[in-house]
Amino acid sequence: MKRILVTGGAGFIGSHIVDLLVTRGYDVIVFDNESTGKREYVNDAAEFVHGDVGEATELSAVFARGVDAVLHIAGQASIRLSFADPTEDLTVNTLGTINILQQCIAYRVPRLLFASSMTIYGNAVIVPTPEDAAPAPVNYYAVTKYAAERYVHITAERKDLDFTLNATSLRMFNVYGERQSLSNPYQGVLAIFVGNLIRGEPINIHSDGEQSRDFVYIADVARAWVDALENPATYGQVINLGTGVDSSINRLCDIVLKAFGHTRASYSVNYHPAQPGDMRRSLADITRAKTLLNWQPTMALDEGLARTIAWARGGQ
Ligand SMILES: NC(=O)c1ccc[n+]([C@@H]2O[C@H](COP(=O)([O-])OP(=O)(O)OC[C@H]3O[C@@H](n4cnc5c(N)ncnc54)[C@H](O)[C@@H]3O)[C@@H](O)[C@H]2O)c1
CATH class of the missing domain: 3.90.25.10 (UDP-galactose 4-epimerase, domain 1)
Structure with a gap:
């Protein structure tokens, strides 16, 4: 059974993804500092580790046990809070992602999925917006998310690593449920x-x-994440998750x-x-998700x- 580490797995989006992973037979470890997440949302079949993605030693203790994939969903998810406390936003979203990447490198984790955001498009010129539209963030949150996304893919494309890191970013639109x-x-x-x-x-x-x-419903989003996990067509890709x-x-x-x-x-x-x-x-062009994942929100x-x-x- 494959062991999957889900950061932010006690939160809204993460906890639904964990439920689906468990249903599909994965061995799941949730890593979450419970800042906005709730332990009661964590599936009983998943292991819960209280920890902060800002703390390398806490992360390292989990990675050392061996993980086959990381779903990095932990994040500071509020645009308003990104303006109220830009340092915290940068620390959690960007530095936290760098910490995850350093652990992926140290422990040669072959698969990483990242929770990216439609906010990186800003006031897009092309609407519905496809993934290759130029990013133009208009708030701090979008900057820290886009920076994190680029760290993920630049790391995955490094030629000096002695293993292959297959990364996928899922640019979620307004998830609800x-x-x-x-x-x-x-x-x-x-x-x-x-x-x-x-x-x-x-x-x-x-x-x-x-x-x-x-607005895209949580069950549709969770299905896309779990379908992407072992789908090689999604490796190296950024993929919009919205409804169109x-x-x-x-x-x-x-x-x-x-x-x-x-x-x-x-x-x-x-x-x-x-x-x-x-x-x-804000409106997604979801052609890529349809093509690569055979995914359609229902x-x-x-x-x-x-x-x-x-x-x-x-x-x-
Ligand atoms: N909700 C949306 O519409 C949406 C859209 C695009 C992207 N996202 C991203 O998806 C992710 C999940 O968002 P959500 O809506 O479920 O929010 P959420 O606040 O419910 O989930 C975030 C989770 O991360 C945990 N967390 C926060 N900081 C942490 C840290 N330093 N260390 C460990 N855990 C930490 C929280 O406790 C929580 O469980 C976020 O990264 C967010 O930026 C959300």
Whole structure:
């Protein structure tokens, strides 16, 4: 059985990927500092190691046990926090990734998948945006994620290593679904709105609400990650994971309100100035994922939202 190390495996995205890895028979070690992740989300069949990707000795203790692949998902995932504490953002996202790469080299790990982000495209000129569009980050988070992604691929392409490191970066768009934090106001607009409705708080929209995002459901994303793990067609590639359909924040607000039996007329929706680093339009071209992974997202936004709300109402 192959042993897979999943950093950030107690978080929203990581914990779903761990569940699917376990289902497919992998031996999984989760490495997470529980800063935003929750140990209760970690599958019982996976081993949990509390540790920080900033600490080389903590990482080394896990790598020394022998791992066949690393899914590096741990990260600081908030654009707003990247502006509030740029040093922490850089430390976790970029330096943390460099630490992972150093361990991969030291222990000759042959496979690495990295959690990259659509934010690296910034306000893309080509929409839907393909992977070969020029990166143009407009916030600090996107800079640290893009730097980390480049460290991953430049390392994998080094000719001086005495082993082959096959790397893949998955540039995820706006992932949503069960276990996304309903109480963290800094990341995940859909979950923030659902949390607002559950607690009876007003909804706050920055800018005019006509900015749009490509919302992709967590189960679709997890399937892509696990399908990519042993697929040589994905080696050396960066791959968008979105749906190819975008929704404005106003539309998202309306469908969340509707799911709770409200409209704008019956609920408080407040508009605020745009925040630093906000992007106007974000939409994936998913041709590459279709071609290399035979992957197609299957969850429609209304249904995925209904599932997320059912989970949220369950008191999570
Ligand atoms: N949610 C999205 O839409 C989205 C889109 C693109 C990329 N990403 C990236 O995917 C990854 C997971 O995001 P998420 O939405 O699941 O967020 P999350 O906050 O739920 O997950 C991040 C996980 O990393 C852990 N972590 C953070 N810092 C750590 C450290 N120093 N050492 C060890 N563990 C640490 C957290 O405890 C948490 O479990 C992040 O790297 C994020 O940048 C997320």
